[in-house]
Amino acid sequence: MERQGYVTDRAVATAVFLATSLGKPLLVEGHPGVGKTEIAKVLATVQEGDLIRLQCYEGLDATTALYEWNYPKQLLHIRMEEQGSVAAREAAIFSEPFLLKRPLLQAITHRGRPPVLLIDEVDRADEEFEAFLLEVLSDFQVTIPEIGTVRAAARPAVVLTSNRARDLSDALRRRCLYLWIDYPSLEKELRIVRMRVPGIEERLARELTAFMHSLRRMKLVKVPGVAESLDWAQALVTLHATHLDESLVRETLGCFLKDEADLRTVTARLEAGELPALSAPLG
Amino acid sequence: MSADLLEHTGRFCRRLRAEGLRLGPGDTLDAARALDAVDVLDREELRLSLRSTLVKRAEDLPVFDALFDSFWGGSVAAGRNPPVIPPGEEEEKESRAAASTRHRRERSMEGLEELRVPGPSSHEALGRQDFATFGEEELRAVTALARRIARRLSARPGRRWKQARRGEQVSLRRTLRDAMKTGGELATLSYRERKLRRTRLVILADVSGSMDLYARLLLQFLYALQNAFARVETFVFATRLSRVTDELRVPEYRTALAELSARVQDWSGGTRIGESLATFLADWPRLLDRRTVTVVLSDGWETGDPEVLGEALATIHRRSGRLVWLNPLLGSAGYEPLTRGMQAALPHLDVFAPANDLASLEQLARHLML
Numbered sequence: 001m002e003r004q005g006y007v008t009d010r011a012v013a014t015a016v017f018l019a020t021s022l023g024k025p026l027l028v029e030g031h032p033g034v035g036k037t038e039i040a041k042v043l044a045t046v047q048e049g050d051l052i053r054l055q056c057y058e059g060l061d062a063t064t065a066l067y068e069w070n071y072p073k074q075l076l077h078i079r080m081e082e083q084g085s086v087a088a089r090e091a092a093i094f095s096e097p098f099l100l101k102r103p104l105l106q107a108i109t110h111r112g113r114p115p116v117l118l119i120d121e122v123d124r125a126d127e128e129f130e131a132f133l134l135e136v137l138s139d140f141q142v143t144i145p146e147i148g149t150v151r152a153a154a155r156p157a158v159v160l161t162s163n164r165a166r167d168l169s170d171a172l173r174r175r176c177l178y179l180w181i182d183y184p185s186l187e188k189e190l191r192i193v194r195m196r197v198p199g200i201e202e203r204l205a206r207e208l209t210a211f212m213h214s215l216r217r218m219k220l221v222k223v224p225g226v227a228e229s230l231d232w233a234q235a236l237v238t239l240h241a242t243h244l245d246e247s248l249v250r251e252t253l254g255c256f257l258k259d260e261a262d263l264r265t266v267t268a269r270l271e272a273g274e275l276p277a278l279s280a281p282l283g
Numbered sequence: 284m285s286a287d288l289l290e291h292t293g294r295f296c297r298r299l300r301a302e303g304l305r306l307g308p309g310d311t312l313d314a315a316r317a318l319d320a321v322d323v324l325d326r327e328e329l330r331l332s333l334r335s336t337l338v339k340r341a342e343d344l345p346v347f348d349a350l351f352d353s354f355w356g357g358s359v360a361a362g363r364n365p366p367v368i369p370p371g372e373e374e375e376k377e378s379r380a381a382a383s384t385r386h387r388r389e390r391s392m393e394g395l396e397e398l399r400v401p402g403p404s405s406h407e408a409l410g411r412q413d414f415a416t417f418g419e420e421e422l423r424a425v426t427a428l429a430r431r432i433a434r435r436l437s438a439r440p441g442r443r444w445k446q447a448r449r450g451e452q453v454s455l456r457r458t459l460r461d462a463m464k465t466g467g468e469l470a471t472l473s474y475r476e477r478k479l480r481r482t483r484l485v486i487l488a489d490v491s492g493s494m495d496l497y498a499r500l501l502l503q504f505l506y507a508l509q510n511a512f513a514r515v516e517t518f519v520f521a522t523r524l525s526r527v528t529d530e531l532r533v534p535e536y537r538t539a540l541a542e543l544s545a546r547v548q549d550w551s552g553g554t555r556i557g558e559s560l561a562t563f564l565a566d567w568p569r570l571l572d573r574r575t576v577t578v579v580l581s582d583g584w585e586t587g588d589p590e591v592l593g594e595a596l597a598t599i600h601r602r603s604g605r606l607v608w609l610n611p612l613l614g615s616a617g618y619e620p621l622t623r624g625m626q627a628a629l630p631h632l633d634v635f636a637p638a639n640d641l642a643s644l645e646q647l648a649r650h651l652m653l
Contacts, residue, residue, distance in 0.1 A: 015335040022316055078463060169649075174310065
């Protein structure tokens with residue numbers, strides 16, 4: 001995984017290894033921005049399979065997750081094919097070419113190397129959908145009334161992520177292997193920054209990760225994750241910064257603080273000189 | 284995999300279960316399969332493999348880590364990560380407590396329930412109970428909880444669609460099918476709407492002497508639920524069964540209590556759970572169907588024949604969508620459902636859960652969703 005630019009540790013590696021060798025879905029929980037989604041992307045690259053992503057949201061239903069008929073296409077087809085019996089024409093338009101495959105069906109009907117199915121932020125979908133998802137995940141087959149039952153040729157590897165917006169059902173948890181990803185240690189985050197932002201000066205990388213760690217100890221509304229560290233590092237590199245100082249931090253706060261109250265808190269702490277790892281401003 | 288290791292894994296799973304982790308036989312199997320796939324001589328790999336397969340939620344990680352060290356003996360090899368305790372967990376609790384006083388109320392009620400756990404009383408009727416001893420604040424907390432549960436139970440739009448005369452959406456699928464008859468001309472529009480999912484609740488509450496301490500809390504809960512949610516039927520029993528749905532459905536809680544006390548004669552007598560449930564089945568044969576969740580509230584102290592209880596529960600289980608048994612004693616440490624009544628009941632239950640305080644009732648919502 002490391003070769004794909006994903007700095008990992010044994011907990012993540014073991015969980016991913018077991019999920020693929022036991023053929024079970026992997027449920028990844030953790031705070032926003034710790035790299036949950038990345039796991040699926042990297043897994044797809046490592047397995048040289050396609051990544052199929054289903055982004056969950058409230059009100060997500062089967063027509064957007066599984067399949068939908070391509071109605072305009074069906075309509076055009078009926079108009080063009082005026083002959084033939086009703087039954088024949090019906091059979092024609094309710095067949096695979098007229099099917100719009102949504103992520104779940106795509107994963108099931110995928111040909112070639114088994115894909116990685118990423119079900120992102122499953123906690124945002126409602127419980128109804130979760131129950132439906134359980135059905136699909138348990139045997140990877142779907143019944144479409146007009147066509148019949150479609151079975152997966154090769155079981156896709158499944159990664160589910162959750163930000164714990166709501167508690168997931170025990171039934172879903174039971175079906176999955178579980179991985180909790182915490183904020184990385186200082187050393188690990190430093191390695192991540194170095195790997196993902198190649199042009200960064202060593203001193204800047206150190207100061208930046210130390211600063212982020214002290215931020216995470218503060219009581220913030222939206223605690224910045226690794227994703228924010230990387231955004232910030234990228235921004236600083238673009239600005240040709242070689243180290244952190246107070247005015248630079250102040251100008252770029254928006255890269256890693258996404259809440260107005262947090263901006264005020266951190267600015268106040270900066271002014272009081274309470275945040276460590278800052279060099280004195282240069283003359 | 285060696286038999287020793289397999290057995291040890293099994294014992295470990297049982298210990299975890301005793302610590303409150305919800306593990307099924309399938310999870311033990313997964314753990315065993317996982318250990319087959321990795322190098323078990325590497326302690327860290329052993330730990331991580333068991334953790335991935337046996338821990339299903341972040342809250343359980345510290346429990347697992349503590350138990351792993353004591354169970355798999357010796358000190359863990361160097362380089363082991365410190366136990367992962369999700370940060371923010373504590374903050375979350377703090378802010379929640381600050382945001383509302385609900386938390387504190389729950390605590391105070393827990394304390395109340397820990398006072399004493401009475402044993403079974405065979406026939407010493409303690410007379411009518413004074414239910415009015417509960418404070419206004421607790422009453423409000425229980426009511427709020429019942430409303431929350433009722434809201435989740437009330438007709439929710441399901442996932443499936445049905446045809447409708449005038450639905451929320453045009454059913455393109457149906458419209459197109461109809462269009463075939465007119466040679467592709469869209470002559471009529473068909474509509475569709477979500478099927479409603481209606482859950483019904485049947486509650487059978489034990490009000491015998493051994494349930495005394497809990498009866499007050501539970502009755503308040505039942506009263507609130509009855510008034511917040513239309514499709515609930517409530518019965519109480521000790522030695523005999525009484526339907527109290529209508530008594531509970533009055534605007535004033537205290538009036539409800541007065542009517543209830545007048546209607547129910549054997550408050551706090553002994554318990555004949557099996558016979559009472561058999562009466563329920565005989566007198567109300569049409570109440571149960573696949574969309575019904577049946578909830579029995581009892582400590583399982585049966586003074587009648589456990590076999591009758593077993594048979595009645597088997598029938599209820601077969602007829603209703605789900606059978607939930609709430610036992611107040613299950614919440615107290617060290618309780619094992621060993622009474623003859625409970626032993627006879629266990630094989631027929633879908634859910635066996637505690638109900639000794641507000642927190643456990645809060646969990647109830649999840650069991651009531653069909």
